[in-house]
Amino acid sequence: MNQVDRLRLGLAVAVAKTVTAGVRLLNLGAASVLPGAIARRFHPKLLSLLCEQVKQGVILVVGTNGKTTTSLLLRTILEDQGSKVAHNDTGANLINGLVTALLGNTNLIGQLTADYAILEVDENILPLLLKECQPRLILGLNLFRDQLDRYGEVDTISQRWQTAIAPLASDTTIVLNADDPTLSYLGQQLSQKVRYFGLSETSLYLEEIPHAVDSIYCPRCGHPLDYQGVYLSHLGDFNCPSCGFTKSKTAFSSEAWPQILIGVYNKYNTLAAGLVAQELGIETSKIFNSIKDFRAAFGRAEELRIEGQHIRILLSKNPVGMNETIRAVNDLKVTGKASTTLMVLNDRIPDGTDVSWIWDVDTEKLVNLGGTLIVSGDRVYDMALRLKYSQETLPNSQNPLKLVVKEDLKEAIQTALTLTPSDETLHIIPTYSAMLEVRGILTGRQIL
Numbered sequence: 001m002n003q004v005d006r007l008r009l010g011l012a013v014a015v016a017k018t019v020t021a022g023v024r025l026l027n028l029g030a031a032s033v034l035p036g037a038i039a040r041r042f043h044p045k046l047l048s049l050l051c052e053q054v055k056q057g058v059i060l061v062v063g064t065n066g067k068t069t070t071s072l073l074l075r076t077i078l079e080d081q082g083s084k085v086a087h088n089d090t091g092a093n094l095i096n097g098l099v100t101a102l103l104g105n106t107n108l109i110g111q112l113t114a115d116y117a118i119l120e121v122d123e124n125i126l127p128l129l130l131k132e133c134q135p136r137l138i139l140g141l142n143l144f145r146d147q148l149d150r151y152g153e154v155d156t157i158s159q160r161w162q163t164a165i166a167p168l169a170s171d172t173t174i175v176l177n178a179d180d181p182t183l184s185y186l187g188q189q190l191s192q193k194v195r196y197f198g199l200s201e202t203s204l205y206l207e208e209i210p211h212a213v214d215s216i217y218c219p220r221c222g223h224p225l226d227y228q229g230v231y232l233s234h235l236g237d238f239n240c241p242s243c244g245f246t247k248s249k250t251a252f253s254s255e256a257w258p259q260i261l262i263g264v265y266n267k268y269n270t271l272a273a274g275l276v277a278q279e280l281g282i283e284t285s286k287i288f289n290s291i292k293d294f295r296a297a298f299g300r301a302e303e304l305r306i307e308g309q310h311i312r313i314l315l316s317k318n319p320v321g322m323n324e325t326i327r328a329v330n331d332l333k334v335t336g337k338a339s340t341t342l343m344v345l346n347d348r349i350p351d352g353t354d355v356s357w358i359w360d361v362d363t364e365k366l367v368n369l370g371g372t373l374i375v376s377g378d379r380v381y382d383m384a385l386r387l388k389y390s391q392e393t394l395p396n397s398q399n400p401l402k403l404v405v406k407e408d409l410k411e412a413i414q415t416a417l418t419l420t421p422s423d424e425t426l427h428i429i430p431t432y433s434a435m436l437e438v439r440g441i442l443t444g445r446q447i448l
Contacts, residue, residue: 009049009110012042016103032090036099047095048132050102053112054086057136059276060121060129062161063177064144065321066269067093067120068297069261073273075118080290081282086114089297093120095129123157127164137173138165139276141268142180143215144233144320145357154215158182162189173279177268178248179235185219187248195279197271198250204264205229205236210323210362220245232264232327233320251275260294261301263328265321301328303425306442309417310425315435317351319360322429326366329427339371341427342416344409344434345383351431355379364390370399372419376412377434380405409434410441 016035023031040046051058061071068091075085088101098119105114121129123143140161143154165174174190176183178198187194209216209227215234218225223242230236239246252275260270270291277287296302304311314329316322329341347353366373367390375383384405391401404419406412413428420426430438 006109008043009046010108012039012046013103013106013108013110015039015042016100017108020100020104032088032092032100033094033096034100035103036096036101039103040096040099045132047099047102047129049110050099050106050112051117051133051135054114054117056083056115056280058117058119058133060119060126060133060135060138061141062121062123062126062138063141064123064318065324066141066265066272067091069266069300070139070141070269070272071118071120072297073260073269073291073294074276076294077273077277077282077287077290078116078118078280081286083115084113086112086117088120091120091297093122094125098129123161127160130164130168134169135172137175137276137279139272140174140176140183140186141272142177142235143182144318154182155219158186158219162186165190165192168192175272175276175279176248177235177272178250179231179237179268180215181225181234181238181245181247182215182219184248185245194248195275196248196250197252197268197275198247198254199231199235199264199267199271200250200253201255202229202237204231204267206231209234218243218245232324235268251278258288258292260291261296262331263301263324265324266301304442307417309420309422311417311428311442312425313428313430313435313438315432316429317432319357322358322361325429326362329429330365330369332425332427339424340374340416340420341366341371341429342374342376342412343383343387344377344412344428344430344438345375345380346378346431346434346437348378348433350433355382358383358386361386363387364393367391367401368394368399370401372402372404372416374404374406374412374416374419376406376409377431380407409437413438413441 016039019035019038020031061067075087078085086102086105088097106112143157170192172192174192174194176187176196178184178196209230213234216225218240221243223240225238226241228237237247254271257271259267274287300315302313314325316325347355363386367387373387387403406415416426428438
């Protein structure tokens with residue numbers, strides 16, 4: 001690095017740290033995006049310079065659902081082994097958020113002090129990121145339809161991933177979800193070292209394939225796949241009767257692995273983090289010991305206690321995510337522990353402006369259990385209409401449902417708290433920007 005680059009790097013770091021301090025001093029949020037955006041104006045190659053300094057390597061966590069929870073699980077495991085980890089733990093997963101997270105682990109002259117960098121990456125920017133960063137390991141969790149106004153179909157994204165990953169060094173490790181046909185096929189096309197995780201518990205099969213499925217056709221020949229069973233959406237045990245394509249072999253059986261958080265999707269997150277940790281040389285017994293007391297990331301099955309009331313926030317930003325959230329809440333409702341649910345639907349840029357995906361959600365399964373459903377958000381009436389249609393399709397339900405519509409989010413939250421019995425948990429199911437608003441109201445802090 002020449003003298004001019006050093007000066008520009010130092011200036012970029014100084015500006016970023018100043019902006020971070022100012023935002024936090026004024027209690028405007030976590031300063032997870034703005035510092036990186038400003039710093040990159042002073043040094044356009046800042047991201048690559050920072051990635052090169054990570055001592056043990058950069059780990060990219062990419063996929064539609066589960067990035068934040070999986071990343072935090074992996075970070076917990078690594079830190080328990082004494083490693084220092086840089087991580088974009090607020091979930092800011094575009095380029096500016098990644099730069100901000102790395103800058104937070106530098107000294108005043110731009111020297112990075114982290115052993116590992118765990119970077120959650122939006123699935124659509126992975127090809128762009130790989131032009132500036134040579135990772136040690138890439139973890140691919142899943143591919144579902146998400147934000148229909150911004151992203152293409154899953155096969156298009158997978159093809160972009162393959163094109164971007166193919167030139168990487170042969171010693172780069174790729175960890176993929178074997179239960180996702182698109183990712184299983186992707187791994188079979190790569191020359192790098194590829195390892196797979198997945199479920200092996202037939203007791204977790206769904207009774208039927210849900211409406212919100214994206215990839216039930218063979219990625220090799222296009223023939224419909226034969227499923228022995230599905231765990232969620234199109235993730236399951238499959239093979240193609242036409243060309244012989246089948247699920248890749250997993251590194252270990254999932255049956256011995258603990259269920260850390262509620263929901264089948266969190267079992268996947270645990271398996272993914274565990275396999276990556278194994279690939280980094282950590283013993284399974286130490287992995288289990290690290291995650292046994294794991295607490296959820298903000299908004300992802302995060303549990304809060306506000307004014308004596310227990311609250312669980314379950315981020316749901318696409319059909320698959322909301323279906324799995326409803327599945328988890330249903331399991332609790334059956335035991336009488338979740339009679340009140342608040343759903344918040346927004347249509348801002350972080351959420352995706354097209355909310356037609358709610359019609360692919362099996363809301364009937366939530367409505368059928370009755371109780372109280374409160375709806376709010378920018379698109380409160382769209383969500384209320386979806387639930388009303390669900391009621392109409394279940395005219396003989398034995399469990400009466402009380403549907404409450406509140407345009408004002410603060411009023412909706414207060415109503416939900418009031419209607420939730422003191423010995424039960426209020427479940428809040430928000431989209432992304434709605435989740436930030438909910439947390440801002442509940443905790444008094446926003447994310448910037």
